[in-house]
Amino acid sequence: GESVGLHLPTLSVQEGDNSIINCAYSNSASDYFIWYKQESGKGPQFIIDIRSNMDKRQGQRVTVLLNKTVKHLSLQIAATQPGDSAVYFCAENIGGDDKIIFGKGTRLHILP
Amino acid sequence: KAGVTQTPRYLIKTRGQQVTLSCSPISGHRSVSWYQQTPGQGLQFLFEYFSETQRNKGNFPGRFSGRQFSNSRSEMNVSTLELGDSALYLCASSLKGRGEAFFGQGTRLTVV
Numbered sequence: 001g002e003s004v005g006l007h008l009p010t011l012s013v014q015e016g017d018n019s020i021i022n023c024a025y026s027n028s029a030s031d032y033f034i035w036y037k038q039e040s041g042k043g044p045q046f047i048i049d050i051r052s053n054m055d056k057r058q059g060q061r062v063t064v065l066l067n068k069t070v071k072h073l074s075l076q077i078a079a080t081q082p083g084d085s086a087v088y089f090c091a092e093n094i095g096g097d098d099k100i101i102f103g104k105g106t107r108l109h110i111l112p
Numbered sequence: 113k114a115g116v117t118q119t120p121r122y123l124i125k126t127r128g129q130q131v132t133l134s135c136s137p138i139s140g141h142r143s144v145s146w147y148q149q150t151p152g153q154g155l156q157f158l159f160e161y162f163s164e165t166q167r168n169k170g171n172f173p174g175r176f177s178g179r180q181f182s183n184s185r186s187e188m189n190v191s192t193l194e195l196g197d198s199a200l201y202l203c204a205s206s207l208k209g210r211g212e213a214f215f216g217q218g219t220r221l222t223v224v
Contacts, residue, residue: 034212034213043202043217046212046214089155099157099168099170100145102147102156102157103154104154
């Protein structure tokens with residue numbers, strides 16, 4: 001069925017290191033995936049997306065990898081900064097509408 | 113351009129009452145989606161409207177309803193409030209109903 005989950009509820013990373021946040025999905029029909037960042041007191045903010053016909057997409061300091069064989073999605077943040085502290089959600093979109101199914105979220109802590 | 117605006121930001125209601133929340137999407141966006149966010153359940157999809165028509169609905173009871181006006185502004189209504197309805201209600205808008213969705217800051221509803 002429709003479900004998107006994250007492997008870890010929290011992740012602590014040293015400032016300057018790379019962060020990798022993982023997500024597993026179960027719906028083989030999902031054809032579009034999005035990563036959102038939510039800071040305290042704010043709504044989710046779009047980070048990067050990827051369509052199912054791609055394996056990798058890069059943005060500014062972020063890379064999303066999609067492995068359709070094992071239904072796995074990951075977000076890599078390079079040179080993690082204090083401003084990256086937030087909860088990160090992976091989400092899937094099925095079909096041509098705007099229904100987005102969110103995973104539970106991973107809280108990223110940046111250690112000084 | 114202005115982002116997604118949700119009003120009010122905070123609301124306290126009593127069990128049994130009803131509440132109406134408002135969302136003004138980004139100018140030009142025709143798709144508006146609503147989500148409920150709670151610590152236990154995460155972000156859950158409520159419904160999506162496109163050009164005044166409800167296109168998708170999540171698994172919520174009939175007490176939750178919504179509508180969209182010709183100017184794309186949307187409202188959601190919750191009747192006969194229960195304590196479990198306490199949550200952050202988020203609205204998101206997008207241009208065509210697919211792809212990057214922009215979220216508002218949400219309305220924090222507390223039911224007492």
